[in-house]
Amino acid sequence: MKIKAVRVTPIAIKDPALLNAAGVHEPFGLRSIIEVEGANGLIGLGETYGDAPVLNLLTQCKDSLVGGSAFDLQRLLRVIQKQNAQAGTAKHIEMELAPGSKSSSLVSSAYSAFEVAFLDLQARTIGIPLVDLLGGRARDKVAYSAYLFYKWDASVDPEYAPDAYGEAVNPTQIVAQAQRMIDLYGFESIKLKAGVFDPMEEADAILALQAAFPGRPLRIDPNSNWSLVTSLKVADILRDSLEYYEDPTPTLEGMAKLHRATGMPLATNMVVTNWEELRQSVSMNAVQIVLSDHHYWGGLRATQALAKTCESFGLGLSMHSNSHLGISLMAMTHLAASVSHLSYACDTHYPWQSDEVLLGGKVPIVGGCVHLTDKPGLGVELDYEQLAKLHEDFKVCRIRTRNDVLQMQRFKPDWQQVKPRF
């Protein structure tokens, strides 16, 4: 299927004041929406980061893809590698919480974004759901977890759009947030983004969640914001309460020591973000669960290979998320449905996003799961009015590269990036 046109549209999507180790989410997240149009008029969709470095590379590459085949992923890779080499190595702000923003993963991130759109166009051309092109269904629905955040009420700054969740800065409010999210979406697993307040308070929040939702798997993720000593202290408290312990402390060495000391299963999307780090982690037994993310691991096929590798090396596999819309959600869902080894509920920020670029609006999450359909490809279609509106929002948005540290400094001028903070 010859490619007739490629479009890359940056958009800005409203985001609440979610707190994390780096600072606080800005009022807008940036995404790039990819369209790869075949000579048959069908359009494959992709979605990835909208931050300047990735967006620039996507935009520089897009015209060179026209005239190639949507099946030729080798050519796609060559185009991106060549363009990236020409563009040089300009430094840019890196957000460790969003591994796709790293300079070292730019090629992989750009490739991933186009690969999804290429595969979507392939599947639409054949007339089958993407999961079938990926080898068929290990499952018909994919479970996601309730992704809880400490957060401020939108009233903290008029730039934030009002949201129904309000403030969450203590265990009681976190339990209320979980209750609301579970009532709306039926999530069976719960993840708390931590690394924000005193670690003992955050451990208390997990214990409160355990009391309120007995039997539901729980996870805590302080984004490497705890020292090894702090991580050990929290481990003592939460040892029997966690499904897995996500990125408590920095570095592969730190995680390896923590695992040796506690025996707890450690998960990561921070110390294993590429194949080289995976190799190192295996040699050190640093982590036991890899939180994959097709947005920077090299796309859907590479993540399937990652799953096979994890299975072979006795590692568990789950899925990481950054703020995203429904195209990313559906790509994650088709991928996860195709991978029998994916054994945990995946992470998603999706409930935090009120915007959408899809016809029919938000993708439904029912019983904690996204359910696959028999529609071709990703099974979703662009709402071009919405796309245009969110692209306008991008144009007037002051943000070009995510920076949660800078955003926090608007409220706390003395705030600094510290690692680990506790």
Added chain:
Amino acid sequence: MKIKAVRVTPIAIKDPALLNAAGVHEPFGLRSIIEVEGANGLIGLGETYGDAPVLNLLTQCKDSLVGGSAFDLQRLLRVIQKQNAQAGTAKHIEMELAPGSKSSSLVSSAYSAFEVAFLDLQARTIGIPLVDLLGGRARDKVAYSAYLFYKWDASVDPEYAPDAYGEAVNPTQIVAQAQRMIDLYGFESIKLKAGVFDPMEEADAILALQAAFPGRPLRIDPNSNWSLVTSLKVADILRDSLEYYEDPTPTLEGMAKLHRATGMPLATNMVVTNWEELRQSVSMNAVQIVLSDHHYWGGLRATQALAKTCESFGLGLSMHSNSHLGISLMAMTHLAASVSHLSYACDTHYPWQSDEVLLGGKVPIVGGCVHLTDKPGLGVELDYEQLAKLHEDFKVCRIRTRNDVLQMQRFKPDWQQVKPRF
């Protein structure tokens, strides 16, 4: 694409009296030819071992595949797993030289055979070459090596069909065999199957090849038939003559010791034949090059994942072969063309096979390479007359499971399987 019919046809193909560590090739090799016919009338092809254990499982599974989708590889796996579990675990003869004959790899072997045919039908349905379905071309042609064997002349037993290569039991005859094979096919790399005669004589054969064909990469493969002491002794002689040293000595431990002692790159298709052994090998640095084989590693997609894993863990990748016809050769070629990490000329027994089931006869090897075309799928079609003829040969053939030891005992009644022999 709904599957309308699945056919599994066992065939017997003439094989010369090739010598190896186990004994001698029987006068016929067994293969299974797979046809998966879609509702659109197109037929996907596959080829694998024809030995009783695999053939039985293939035959038991085939009818259950009808009515499913050629895209549903998950369903394919479930059908095979279920059937294999029902069939129980009858013991059968295992040939270590043919890892696909192991009981433990039966499911993987059966899956691999059907997977190729499913993918071929997918590609034919879409109207693209298989390599494009596999992600596009890292290369347009795939290099193979001249695969030299010590051998007897066909006159040793009237069951063997006459062949043009005649006897090869010393360095001079091995060089003549190489010359003939290179003249016919243009191979740039040379592999000597060893483990047959005194190891010092076999090392002399490599030195003779090096003198006759300066600059051509050379390999020697005694099929684990040498002790560590012998392997070290040969290493001293051939250290600077080999591209890699293939399976000199048994066990991962033995290979790890040999590598530590010599620093030579070791290749294997005997101690790393599945993902678990790969994991062990990585932890011990036992081998540096994996000789993949889609026939038992789980098919084309799994071998692509294996390539990604090898690349990530700093392992080289090449390709192993057992006696085969053109469908297997083309599956290997499309796969190898799709994998950028595949960095060595692949092994193939193909020049030793005079029979073929393809329209137009043997696949051409030019300049040592099989060249890809733009034809859909594997790019080859069955010659049903030839298939019927070779199936008749199977029916009257006395062999049902390959056994090179038993065959050698026909000539040397005292012959025993010994490991290592030297």
